[in-house]
Amino acid sequence: MRRYFGRKLLTYTLTLFIAATIDWLIPRFMPGDPVYGLMSRMGNNSSPEAAKALSDYYYNLFGLNQPIWQQYLNFWGGLLHGDLGRSVFEHGQPVTDAIMAAVPYTLALLIPAILLSWWAGNSFGALAARRKWLDNTMLPVGYILTATPYMWLGIVLAFVFGFTLKMFPFANSYGLNLEPSFTWLFFTDLVAHWMLPFLSLFLVMFGGWAIGMRNMIIYELDADYSRYLEALGAPQRLVRKYAFRNAMLPQITGLALQLGVIVAGSLVTEIVFSYQGVGLLLFNAIKSEDYFLLQGIFLFVIVGVLAANFLVDIAYVIVDPRTRVGMRGGTA
Amino acid sequence: MSLQVSDLKVYYRTLAGDVKALDGATFSIADKEIMGLAGESGCGKSTLGNSLIRLDGRMRYVGGSVNLDGNELPVWDNQGMNEFRFRDVSVIPQYAMSAMNPTRKIGTMTAELLESRGEKYREIKPELLRRIDLVGLDRDVLGRYPIELSGGMKQRMVMVISTLLDPSLLIADEITSALDVSTQRAVAETLVSFRDHGFVKSMIVITHDVSILYQTADTILIMYAGKLAEKAPTKTIIEGAMHPYTKMLISSLPEVGVRYANKKLSGIPGSPPSLLRPPVGCRFRARCPLAFDKCVEEPPFVKVARDHMAACWKVTGSDA
Ligand SMILES: Nc1ncnc2c1ncn2[C@@H]1O[C@H](COP(=O)(O)OP(=O)(O)O)[C@@H](O)[C@H]1O
Numbered sequence A: 001m002r003r004y005f006g007r008k009l010l011t012y013t014l015t016l017f018i019a020a021t022i023d024w025l026i027p028r029f030m031p032g033d034p035v036y037g038l039m040s041r042m043g044n045n046s047s048p049e050a051a052k053a054l055s056d057y058y059y060n061l062f063g064l065n066q067p068i069w070q071q072y073l074n075f076w077g078g079l080l081h082g083d084l085g086r087s088v089f090e091h092g093q094p095v096t097d098a099i100m101a102a103v104p105y106t107l108a109l110l111i112p113a114i115l116l117s118w119w120a121g122n123s124f125g126a127l128a129a130r131r132k133w134l135d136n137t138m139l140p141v142g143y144i145l146t147a148t149p150y151m152w153l154g155i156v157l158a159f160v161f162g163f164t165l166k167m168f169p170f171a172n173s174y175g176l177n178l179e180p181s182f183t184w185l186f187f188t189d190l191v192a193h194w195m196l197p198f199l200s201l202f203l204v205m206f207g208g209w210a211i212g213m214r215n216m217i218i219y220e221l222d223a224d225y226s227r228y229l230e231a232l233g234a235p236q237r238l239v240r241k242y243a244f245r246n247a248m249l250p251q252i253t254g255l256a257l258q259l260g261v262i263v264a265g266s267l268v269t270e271i272v273f274s275y276q277g278v279g280l281l282l283f284n285a286i287k288s289e290d291y292f293l294l295q296g297i298f299l300f301v302i303v304g305v306l307a308a309n310f311l312v313d314i315a316y317v318i319v320d321p322r323t324r325v326g327m328r329g330g331t332a
Numbered sequence B: 001m002s003l004q005v006s007d008l009k010v011y012y013r014t015l016a017g018d019v020k021a022l023d024g025a026t027f028s029i030a031d032k033e034i035m036g037l038a039g040e041s042g043c044g045k046s047t048l049g050n051s052l053i054r055l056d057g058r059m060r061y062v063g064g065s066v067n068l069d070g071n072e073l074p075v076w077d078n079q080g081m082n083e084f085r086f087r088d089v090s091v092i093p094q095y096a097m098s099a100m101n102p103t104r105k106i107g108t109m110t111a112e113l114l115e116s117r118g119e120k121y122r123e124i125k126p127e128l129l130r131r132i133d134l135v136g137l138d139r140d141v142l143g144r145y146p147i148e149l150s151g152g153m154k155q156r157m158v159m160v161i162s163t164l165l166d167p168s169l170l171i172a173d174e175i176t177s178a179l180d181v182s183t184q185r186a187v188a189e190t191l192v193s194f195r196d197h198g199f200v201k202s203m204i205v206i207t208h209d210v211s212i213l214y215q216t217a218d219t220i221l222i223m224y225a226g227k228l229a230e231k232a233p234t235k236t237i238i239e240g241a242m243h244p245y246t247k248m249l250i251s252s253l254p255e256v257g258v259r260y261a262n263k264k265l266s267g268i269p270g271s272p273p274s275l276l277r278p279p280v281g282c283r284f285r286a287r288c289p290l291a292f293d294k295c296v297e298e299p300p301f302v303k304v305a306r307d308h309m310a311a312c313w314k315v316t317g318s319d320a
């Protein structure tokens, strides 16, 4: 067991190292000069000398005047201290702060969407596996939902429920006329703004889980152990209970495999709804060629996805006895 | 009279039409009788075995009746059969190696199965442990997952579970096919000992390999293409079979006791007819060296000697 997790941990660490290096490389190969971009956005009414001084100041601040290998070492040195550098776009604000300000919004979207869609999709899929009429209606709907790109569904929801029906706001995380505060008014406003981006994530994932579960249950109900129980007169209750439990296992693995896709989906969804989470921050970082911010966000996403995968790995070992036996080495 | 089957017909529904896999079976099994059920693959042995305990989704009950210990079994009614399953009729399935839920400890699964049938696991456990000892397993298998057991161990465990409620009739379907020869012998001996201990009253041992029945079965029933061909005590089938198909089947095997070598060499020429549109008359006609005019009519399965039934015009006489 310890060896198993040791090996997993090593794999994850290696993945992280490689991903972080690629993450550091990519923005440096992007065309364009970030400091130049920043200064042109700040307006160009100063003298050439002053501009030169300012740009030197920025090059120095961001460490861009150093040789490239030094920048790479600085990157790791800073990383180990939790320092991701400074954002060009946010006027030199530490990248860590910029990300931390956005993270709560992204998590508030992602976690409920993942957990609720997983729960609802699995329950619904299991139900569909035994109700013909539900199966006949659910199956096509489910397939359409999972096949829908997050962004497209977001746009449709924004158009229908936001623009046309005016049921929910469809831009920003809260009304721009409000100040964040612990008031009922602000809270309801927050929830209203959260609704559509949440729904678009929830619906796409829901379709996928429901279809997966339905197919797995049908497969498990046809498995030998189910037939044996039925041959011995076990009530459907027991047969279904076993089938459901066993069908859940691939869904847990599926969750691990899907996490990356889901995170990407939430980034896109935030952009559609101008929802001020990590996705929107990323969008702005790209627009303004902000090396450090871009790097920091990617790194954050990588670490998040890897950590979540590791958790799912652990959960899987806990729920599936077969993996535990495999680690111990069967007695057979 | 323990089991009495009359004119049982079970077909498979397919898009091309009904596959007449069991087309009118009439036979009986006495108390304490172990009946071997043999015949080439695809002749309907499993269909007969399954129809006595559970018809799967594609099987269709067409007619006939099954009587066990004086009770009519509602074989056409999946719900109605539940009450009889496990307690009166039980099965060691062909897939015994994968019959146990892989994610449940064997003891837990057994307990949940028993409780779901309204039995008290606590009361049955001492007997369960005794039988685990009897088949040579460790008592701690109950705390293990199926994956931790070898194929042979899993099979023995399933044999114990299936017979735990002392069923009147046990159906064992090809349970030796996947095993090596020494394990086959052990399994066959265990089956006989279960009968001798009174765990089961009578038994149907299904196999496509007649030789496995020599030491196990009291009687042998031979099937051909969805029909019964011959039934007699084991010794009679080996030494004095009357039906041409049985004779060819037995002589195609190497001498009694010598299995293996060249076993497949001398098969019966030709292949069984399609059960989708079986030929009229005797279904063995196309391959039978003794076929004659009368064989275009269907030969009845009738008594030809004491404890000996057969369906062949050559045996019963064409004017029967
Ligand atoms: N699900 C099915 N659908 C259609 N035909 C089937 C099905 N299962 C079995 N059969 C046919 O029924 C016949 C008898 O099958 P089976 O009882 O399994 O034979 P055996 O056990 O003697 O090998 C075979 O000809 C087979 O092709």
Ligand code: SF4
Residues within 6 Å of the ligand: B243, B244, B245, B282, B283, B284, B285, B286, B288, B289, B290, B291, B292, B295, B299, B311, B312, B313, B314, B315
């Ligand atoms: S009835 Fe005719 S064809 Fe059939 S086995 Fe007897 S002799 Fe052969």
Ligand SMILES: [Mg+2]
Residues within 6 Å of the ligand: B045, B046, B047, B174
């Ligand atoms: Mg079979």
